[in-house]
Amino acid sequence: MSTFKPLAAALLFTLAFGSAAAIAADTPGLGKPISEADVKAWDISILPDGTNLPPGSGTAAQGAKLYVDKGCVACHGDGGKGGTSNILVGKPSLTADGIASNKTIANFWAYSTTVFDYIRRAMPWPTPHTLSDDEVYALCAYLFAANNLIPQDEVMNAQTLPKVKMPNHDNFIVRFPERI
Amino acid sequence: MRKRQRNRGASAIEQVAGNGLIHRRALLGGGIIFAGALGSGASLTSAAAEPLAEPEWSLEPGEVTPVLQQPSRFEAKVVRTLSNPKGEVRTQHARAPLQMLNGTITPNSLHFTILHSGIPDIDPEKHVLVIHGMVKQPLEYTIDALMRYPMVTRKYFIECGGNSAPMFSPEPIQATVQALHGLSSNADWTGIPVSTLLDEAGVDPKATWMLAEGADSLAVSRSVPLKKAYDDAMIALYQNGERIMPGNDYPMRLLLPGYEGNMCTKFLRRLKVVDQPAMTYYESRNYSPLLPDGKAYKFYFLSEVKSFITQPSFGYSLKGPGFYEISGIAYSGTGRIEKVLISADGGKSWGEAAVEGPVSPKSFTRFTMPWRWDGQPAILTSRAWDDSGAMQPLRADFIAVRGEAKTVPNVLGFPNQHYNSLTAWGIESTGEIKHVYV
Numbered sequence: 001m002s003t004f005k006p007l008a009a010a011l012l013f014t015l016a017f018g019s020a021a022a023i024a025a026d027t028p029g030l031g032k033p034i035s036e037a038d039v040k041a042w043d044i045s046i047l048p049d050g051t052n053l054p055p056g057s058g059t060a061a062q063g064a065k066l067y068v069d070k071g072c073v074a075c076h077g078d079g080g081k082g083g084t085s086n087i088l089v090g091k092p093s094l095t096a097d098g099i100a101s102n103k104t105i106a107n108f109w110a111y112s113t114t115v116f117d118y119i120r121r122a123m124p125w126p127t128p129h130t131l132s133d134d135e136v137y138a139l140c141a142y143l144f145a146a147n148n149l150i151p152q153d154e155v156m157n158a159q160t161l162p163k164v165k166m167p168n169h170d171n172f173i174v175r176f177p178e179r180i
Numbered sequence: 181m182r183k184r185q186r187n188r189g190a191s192a193i194e195q196v197a198g199n200g201l202i203h204r205r206a207l208l209g210g211g212i213i214f215a216g217a218l219g220s221g222a223s224l225t226s227a228a229a230e231p232l233a234e235p236e237w238s239l240e241p242g243e244v245t246p247v248l249q250q251p252s253r254f255e256a257k258v259v260r261t262l263s264n265p266k267g268e269v270r271t272q273h274a275r276a277p278l279q280m281l282n283g284t285i286t287p288n289s290l291h292f293t294i295l296h297s298g299i300p301d302i303d304p305e306k307h308v309l310v311i312h313g314m315v316k317q318p319l320e321y322t323i324d325a326l327m328r329y330p331m332v333t334r335k336y337f338i339e340c341g342g343n344s345a346p347m348f349s350p351e352p353i354q355a356t357v358q359a360l361h362g363l364s365s366n367a368d369w370t371g372i373p374v375s376t377l378l379d380e381a382g383v384d385p386k387a388t389w390m391l392a393e394g395a396d397s398l399a400v401s402r403s404v405p406l407k408k409a410y411d412d413a414m415i416a417l418y419q420n421g422e423r424i425m426p427g428n429d430y431p432m433r434l435l436l437p438g439y440e441g442n443m444c445t446k447f448l449r450r451l452k453v454v455d456q457p458a459m460t461y462y463e464s465r466n467y468s469p470l471l472p473d474g475k476a477y478k479f480y481f482l483s484e485v486k487s488f489i490t491q492p493s494f495g496y497s498l499k500g501p502g503f504y505e506i507s508g509i510a511y512s513g514t515g516r517i518e519k520v521l522i523s524a525d526g527g528k529s530w531g532e533a534a535v536e537g538p539v540s541p542k543s544f545t546r547f548t549m550p551w552r553w554d555g556q557p558a559i560l561t562s563r564a565w566d567d568s569g570a571m572q573p574l575r576a577d578f579i580a581v582r583g584e585a586k587t588v589p590n591v592l593g594f595p596n597q598h599y600n601s602l603t604a605w606g607i608e609s610t611g612e613i614k615h616v617y618v
Contacts, residue, residue, distance in 0.1 A: 027379060027380050030321065032319065032322075039318060045454075097587075098583055099469070099470045109464050113459070114461060121399040125269050125297065171476060172476050173476070175480040176480070179482075180405045
C-alpha cells in the first residue's frame, strides 16, 4: 500500500491548510468546478433523516391509482401481494422460512426514506426516472398505508415521510463496526 | 536431490494426510520416481504406441489472423452460465466457469457479471464523474481528464455478496463450482485511487460516508465508509490491461478491494460525500443477511476468507486410480492467503497445499496438492487462512451462527448472503464426484 502513502500525506496537508492551491501542486487538478445547483438533476439520494427529500406530496388514494396506471401491478401483483418481483405489501414473520424468509417493506426495511429513494431512482423498471416527486410520494403513501404503517388519509411529504415508524428498525446488528 | 530421492525409492512418496495426499516435495525430483513408485511406470513406457503421423493442420497454412482473438473452437464449452438469457424484468447473472480455468486471473470475456437492468451503452465522450456534497469544491471529471491521472495496478477479486448462496441449502445441491461459486472473479485492475479525487474536491472533516451511484437505468447506489475510500478504493478504468468490459462497467467502476461486489458501484457517475449512510435499497434489503433469530446483520461489506477445490470437482469424474493434482482457489477480503490445508478424508486429516506465489492481498490465490487416488471413496475439501489471522470456518461452526435454509433452494436463488465455509467433493469408487457436506 506504499503507493497510497503520499496521498494520505496529501490528505493531512489538505486538512491542515484546506487550500485548493496547495492541492493543485500535488495532483493533476483536472476536475472542472461545478455548482451543487448543476448537480441537482442527478442528486437523488435521500438520507434516512429525510435530507434531500424534494418538495411535493401524495396520498394513498392517489398512489393506489398510480400503482395500476404506471404498471407496478405487472411485476408486483394485485395490491402489492407479489408477482414476478418482490412482495410489497405484507408482513410475514422473519423466521417463517428460516434465514431465507421473505424480506418486505413492513417486516424488514429499517427506513421509510429507502422506499422513496428506490422508487424514484429505479421504478417503474422499464421507464425509470419518469415519475414526478408527487407521484413518488403518493406511491410511498399507498405502500405505507397498505402495510398499516400510516393511516389511509395521511399525506406523505418531506416532513411526514421520514417520521413513518418502521417496525423492524431496531433489529439490525452492525457486522463490522470497526470498518465504519 | 534427485539422486537422493531415487535411493530412497518408494518411500520418497511422503504421504502427508490420509487417503493419498502427497507432500509436494515428493514431486520436486521429477515424475520418474513418482511413476515408478506407483507401479505404473512400466505401463507408461511399454504401452504399444501408434507410429506418429503428420496431422492435417500440419500439412497446410492456417487461418488468417483476426484483429480480436477468440479461444480455440475446441474450448467452446468454456463459457459463462446465464440466469436470465432473455433479459426478462429481473437481474441478469453470468457465472464464471472457475472449474475450467487455471492460474489466478479470470479472462475478461469470462469474468462474472451481474446487471440489474441490462448493460448500458455508455459513450465515454459523454460520461462524466461528479464529486459533490460535503466538499470544498464540487468537481466534474471527463474520462479524458481521468485518463491523465497517475494510476495504480493491483490484482483484486470481486465477489458478489450472494456468491455461494446455494451452500445455505440444508442438503448439498449437486452443482458445479460455476453454479455454486461462479459469482466471483479476479483481475488485474488499473485505475485512480479514490483518495486522489476526494482530496482535489476537499472533503469536509465532518464527513464519514460517500454515496456512490451508477449511470445504469436503476442508478444503483451504495453507501461506502470514507474509511474504505481513503484506504484502498480505486476508480478502475482498465481490466487485465484493456479497458473495462461493458458488463464489468465500462467506462469505469468503483472498486473496493475485498468488499462485496454490489458496493463496487457499476458505471460510476457520482460520488456524494455525506455524514450518514443513505440506507439504499441494496444495503437495506439484499445485503443485510437474515440470521436464524430474525435479526439481521447490516454493513456486512466483507468477503471473508474462503477457498474451494476447482479440480477435481462436481461435473468431472476420475478416470481410474493413480495420480491427480488437486487444484483450487483461495481468497480473502481481509488480507493475503497464508495457508491452505487440504483433506482427502472429509476432514479427519489435513495436509498443507502448495500456494502459488507471489500472493497478493485480496486476490485469488491458486493452491495445489499432489494426490494419489487408490480407487476407494474419498472426500476432498480445503480450508484457508489469511495473514490477518482469519480462518475459513468449518461448516458446523458457520451454520451454528448463520443457520441454513429450511428447504433446498433453487440453485440460482439467494436464500442468504456471505457464505465462506467449506466446500467438499465426495469421490466414489467409480470415480463419480458428488457435492457433499462435511
